[in-house]
Amino acid sequence: MKPPFISSVYFWSQIFTVLSKAAAVNQASDFTPKAFVTGTEIQWPENLPTALILDSDSPIATLDYGAEVAGYPFFEISTLDGPVQIEVKYSEPYDGLHQPWADGPYTFSTSLANGFRVETFNVTKTGKLQSSLIQGGQRWQSVRLIAGNSLTFTRLGFVSTVNDTDLEKYPSQFHSDNELFNEIWKLGAKATSFACVEKGIQVPALKTDPVKGTFFQSTRASPNVETSKLENYTLEFEAFIERSGLWWTVSQPLTYGSGLQLLLTGDLPEETTFANTNRSLTPANSILLSKGYDFVNQTTLDAYLLDTFEVPFAVHEKEWHNITTILSDGDRISVHINGQQVFNVSLDDYYTGGSEVPLSGSYGFGAYQDHSAWVRNAKVYDSNNGTLLYKDSLRDHSASAKYGNQANLATVCLDGAKRDRLVWLGDFYHASRIIGASTSRFDWTRGTLSFLLDTQVQNGELSMSPSMGYDPSTTIDAFSEEGKHPALEDYQMLGFLSFYHFIRHSGDLQYASDTWSQWQKQLKWLLSTVNSTDGLVDLTSAFLGDSSGGAAVSCLAVETLNGAAEIASALGHSSEEKRYKKSARALAQSINKNLWNENLGTYSASRSSKQKFGVPDLAWCITSGVANSTQTSKMLSSKVLGKLKLGPGYKADTTVSASDPSASISPNTNGFLLPALFMGNATNIARDLLVSVWGAMLPYNKDLAIGNDTTATGTSWEYLSVDGSPGLGLFTSHSHPWGGAATYVLTEWATGLRPLDGSEGFGYSKWLLDPQTGIALGLKKSSAKVVTGSGDILSVSWELEDKFLRVNIDAPPGTSGTVHFNGSSREFRGGRKNSASLPV
Template identity: 65%
Template sequence: MTIRAFLLTIAFWSHGFWHFTEALDFSSRINSNDLQKSFSPKAIAVGHDIQWPRLKPSKFVLTVHSPIATIDYGSETAGYPFFEIESVEAQAQIEVKYSEPYDGLQHVWGDGPYTFSTGLSNVARVETFNVTKAGTVKSSLIQGGQRWQSIKLIAGNKVTISRVGFEPTVSVTDPDTLPARFSSDDTVFNAIWKLGQKAATMACLEKGSQKAVWDIDPVKGAFVHSTRSSPNIETSTFEDYTLEFETSIERGGVWWSIAQSVSYGNGIQLLLVGELPEASTFANTNLSLTPPNSILLADAYGFVNQTTLNSYLLDTFTIPFKVHEKEWYTVTMALSGSNQLAVQLNGISIFNVSLSDYYTGGSEVSLSGSFGFGAYQDQAAWVRNAIVHDSANGSLLYVDSLCDQSALARYGTQSNLGTVCLDGAKRDRLVWMGDFYHTSRIIGASTDRFDWSRGTLSFLLDTQASNGQLNFAPAMGYDPTTTIDAFSTDGTYPGLEDYQILGFLGFYNLVKQTNDLKYAAQTWPQWQKQLTWLLSTINATDGLVDVNSAFLGPGTGGSAVSCLAVEALNGAAEIASALRDKSAARTYNESAKKLADAVNTHLWNDEIGVYSLSRSEKSDFSVAGIGLCITSGVANSTRASQVVSSKNLAKLKLGPGYKDDTTVNEADPSISISPNTNGFLLPALFMGNATTAANDLLRSMWGAMLSEDVKAGVGNDTTSTGASWEYLDVNGSPGLSLFTSLSHPWGGAATYVLTEWAAGLRPISGPEGFGYRNWLLALETGLQIGLKKASARVVTEGGELLSVAWELDGTDLTVEIDAPHGTTGKIQIGSGYKIINGGGVQSVRISR
């Protein structure tokens, strides 16, 4: 998504911090046993420049004549980088870059930095290390997702490295060993199916796998290193305040923020740069951006721009004395309602400016919000004794020593408290609720890790506000049960309210896949509270949904949001029936029917045969509106076929897929094509009998994400990560340049669609189909898109496996079924069908 669409603990003793006397080094030793479970390179090249790796991984030597190693891991990886040093001449420095696309290695900041949120990972995609002796050095911070890595000798004469890799922070299970499967005689489809599976395994994290990014000392306070400034959850409503704190720079400088949103990283950013002594300053330090003995002032997300993360470097102020490393200084920052900002260092005024004098993109600088601490790329510092006073009357507002472990929870820098699925692997590492709609379905079709789904949903439920809404993008480093007041306003979560509905459907998907009625019953009261909020959004006049903000289209009377609500209410009725809550089932059924009738009455445009974008935009329509009005059942079969007619699709077709809606200006060079919204359209194309369009969309959009070694000439190896992408441009390349997440589950809908429509295996509608107790194998669409054979396997209720395989030989179809006892299925082709009772392997022959 753009901006929405945005660690190992450095423990000096208990975690083996390795402190070199010759120069500072914020890396740590790695246990040799950890190397047995690591992501390892697939190819390597060594030379004077970045170059395409073709050699098998082996020991390599970096010298002044061949200083750069380019390393390809073959597909997305994630974890703590490590480097096994065999030998080094004297002392050396190596600069390491990380990137999902190959081209990111050519850029000064790799494919980063990522300053949107505190993601329990390195804010930078460039990391520098001192190397002074043989041994294994490991970064103390996670790199969340990358295929590519480069290692450059930037100081010294020679380093021999025998092994590199990543200590995993995600699942390293071989996907081919997972119980859920899909296969066909089409190699492109087989590779596409794996995209969503890979993205989910990279974005879904085990509890405690993302370690705390701060270290706490009872005297020195919080040690911060190469992580964006993390805001204090307890001070989210502060404004016009004076902040005082003590800091000791270990290397480079210290970053702090004020008037910062707790949800995201935007706010006033300040960076104190020390004297940068030669003995501890890396050779690649950017002296133009971070000059010694200075304070940088910026607004928004950081100090450099990164595509959609606009950052405004407002000013750089010279400090009239040297700021020594390892010495303590007192920083005093005063923010007043007159837009005045003043900063003192040890009582000496450094600057006193009016923020109104600076350009910040046309909007005023916010003066309210939390404060936080961090460190810029390769910088590190201690921070302690934060004190906040009211700037107007001097009254004491807040005191925080930052000298005990509880600080980690307050600033969201503790190890992740729950098993959760994130937005993407490398960027915007938040638990985005709306994105989980696709992720939850991918999990059921390809990984069977339903603990990921339960963990994510429970984490979201712990954020429930008084009106029933859930936090639509909580950070995993905060305790969700204690952050409701900071993230919500007056008991509500403003913004992207359609994500509430998508979140409920993530819960419905879990129950549909597993029939886990125990979990459903445990959490049902909270979901009902959220559904009460949803029902309150239905306009009493025309019966359509009205919300203040939506991602999928217009929030007021929009077809996408209203049809999404129908889908959710129908799903709620099914769950209520399964839980024997007859009254609730009746309420949700009736509400869904009334809302569907309202959509058909007020939003159906009979002249063009499509659902209007909204009540006020009758002649326009959208990909999400088309998709959701079909999959929700709002459109009958006749209207579904009309909606996906070639005439309507032609008005949306753009590049490898379809633009979001007809109002999008195709001449806009910044246009991106969304696999997320196209993912809502894809199953609707099959349901509306537009199988040719569905086939073309699969191959053009998801085919662009593949590597070149897949047959049929699709894909690009410089951008392939083995995972589904966030956005594409009109040429089929990543849609937000280097910022694009190339491992994003929201873009992986093709995975579950191939299982359900190419192989044809899906649970029947209604609670009778929960956990695949009753299932359907529909062969027609797979045959229509040109397959001659396909197979699929899913995990059913109780963890048993349901396997299907079919093959066309001339006019004869052979179908093999291995279904658990107690399940019932229907094999369907055209209007004919055959009932199958589960229990062992069964073979069926059908003549077409």
């Protein structure tokens, strides 16, 4: 087959503009592989040869970057016997390279990145070739020669789009004589570095041209934010297929979900069609109709391929076609191309997962794997009377904003590197605390919180998961319903606590003051959720446990209100401080009155689930102080924890069956439990949890028989399975800050350095060093550094030596601290180096 030609000069000029901007903004250097090997199949690489040559004898290269990397793929080619085509796969786990779609696709949301983990390139000349789309996170890569004779790479890798990942440069540090703990600490620190991105570095995945319109390639169909309220409408647009086909969506929610997906494949001419094109999934001259996220299922992303329709004529590439999609009569959809009907069907004739497909919602455009097309002149009509409702030429840069693909407007922290690249409100809880214990990039935290605050709606709620590609300040109405965000409501409290811990670590009271009115509005919403009958929190939906009268959400509310009282105190708002404290006390009393179950030895999950309880119930009721010391001891007994133990950690709640093969362990919720274990003096249990859950994410350790070289990425994971492997198969995010709680917990409990409780500890103005827990963990020495509110470093270390504990402290001026050890205390003032020897 004759390989296709590279796309237009205009298209490639846009690529180089993108990459130049990425290189200018980014702080880290290019990522290049640590080892690679060539051969006839995917295989484990063990060295780094001087040159990478692909030919008929060795058509496949397997590359290992040693740990998570992210950015724009690039290839420097010195010799070429071609032209040739290469298929490139990207994957976090090694096994993904063996799969047809690697560890993708990722069509969950608009993400300013390639929606697919397989990318094909046509190579027609030597020099540097670079992709125009980001690959958000991967350790592994393969390059396969699929057409042509041979080529030699002198260098390849990724133009970095993440922050400097050199852990030694982080201002905040942790170290101990336990190397396993040291490696575990790095997991969350590095995952956060990959998830937090600088303003403008995630550039638009779309390109615009004043004549051709907007160019879509290898990305999920992105809905138009200006058309979220459409129903029973007709969509018309012009399309110019550059390669293979076009993906568009109708009746589509703005964020993610069950819209109708349509995929048009053209005539697939030999001269422009890649050798690896999937002609079974996307046959020539056809339209696929699907309901859900995609046209193929992947773990948690449902997709119902409803039908494949043959187009009754050849849809030629590089020609303009007029496409009309009609939604009508509440259940019918039809498509016409160039005035000829391709199909007209009733959705009631198809199985759509047991749920009705409402013919309402936005429309949008995209392109499937290695597909690309130009789109222009979109018009929307009322299907009943033909009234023009909306039009968009798609010929200027406003398209990027409308379709959620403008460069990120703020420095924000995402859910993960490779997928779910959204700014999740609740998931940021762990990331905000990890930042304080590692990078101390408080500008990341401020940027994320401000981005979230820009989504605040009338009732005080913030959006659960805004996309960084949409402008949150101008799209509130489109993303909300009747002045409220339809979402997991406990995320509001987790979001507030992200703010609280930011203030606790940074001491940035100016930011707290500037944004306090918005947080007050959110707190007013929270107080409105307290049921006047039993005094418990009533939500409509929750992630952490039962939403109505639930222990986890109610105890979480207590912690939120107490945090709010501390900030109010620091800002001098005494009346608010008293109100929040009073509300927290009353709520705690109601929880103990209504939910403490003496027979179980713990809090019931809710009023209606008396025999059920879960990890979040235990965790939040301990850390919030709702449980007293006696209750805490009972909750952390083998009688209670034993009912939740599953594999390397603890399952969500007692209703999860231990024999369920799909059961998973959440480092997120186990991360909430970890500090609760230390607070309750369950040190041995906490140590076991650290090793079993976070140790599983590391390379293989033969002494402890934990970890796995094929799944380790140097970053924390999203989920684990019962056997300690990634918990959602290839869908699992292997670089997910919500799984990195061990990072800040080790600083605060293994070294024992943390801000003093209360507002007087904000910014480490007053601090506490308590080595006792670290010693109980088996440590002989440990050290930590943190950035204080003044921007200076607070450095502490301790070491057991002979019969003494040697303590060294270097604290900034204006700070003071206390060392607790063996029931006694020693006061230290900042401004000079201090040392002491305390008898054991």
